[in-house]
Amino acid sequence: MIKKRAIKQQVSDDDDGIKNEPEAYRPYIATNIKIKRTKYSTSLDPRGYIPVYEFTINDQPIMWDRENGYVHFTGIWKALGNNKADIARLVDTHPDLASTIKKVRGGFLKIQGTWMPYEKAYELCRRTCYAVREELVPLFG
Known part of the structure; x- marks a missing residue:
């Protein structure tokens, strides 16, 4: 289990269904970072969409x-200045990831890439994302 020290976003009754979403995946409070709550349509997910923060x-x-905690690791990797093609090599060096990741190809460009469970993304970010650690507070605390 991941130990978290930061404070989760406070939620009011008028937050359009946010109270029904798992608290474990709600964003943490961070200054100067605007977090958007949206959905992206896709036929690649059984729900027909991916609801995201x-x-x-x-x-x-x-x-x-927002519902299952899967993290779009491609965005984090590219924010570090890395090439998205290098994610394949990263996954190869961590064989435990291969069975848990989802690769979204086709459809809406923004959601394409490698998605992985929250806990796996957290572990990987602890090892590779020092340069953007403070910017990742809303996600990991």
């Missing part, structure tokens, strides 16, 4: 699924 780091969208 989203914000930007270095002009790259940082997203995670």
Whole structure:
């Protein structure tokens, strides 16, 4: 289990259904970062859409699924200045990831890429994302 020290966003009754979403994946409070709550339509997900929290780091969208916590790791990787093709090599060096990741190809460009469970993304970010650690507070605390 991930230990979290930061405070989750406070939610009021008028937040359009946010109270029904798992608290574990709600964003943490961060100053000067605007977090958007939206849905992206896709036929690649059984729900027909992916509901996400989203914000930007270095002009790259940082997203995670509001319902199941899957993190769009491609956005984080590109925010670090890395090439998205390098994610394949990263996954190859962590064989435990291969069975849990989802690769979205086709459809809406913004959601294309590698998605992985929240806990796996957290572990990987602890090892590779020092340069943007403060900007990742809304996601990981």
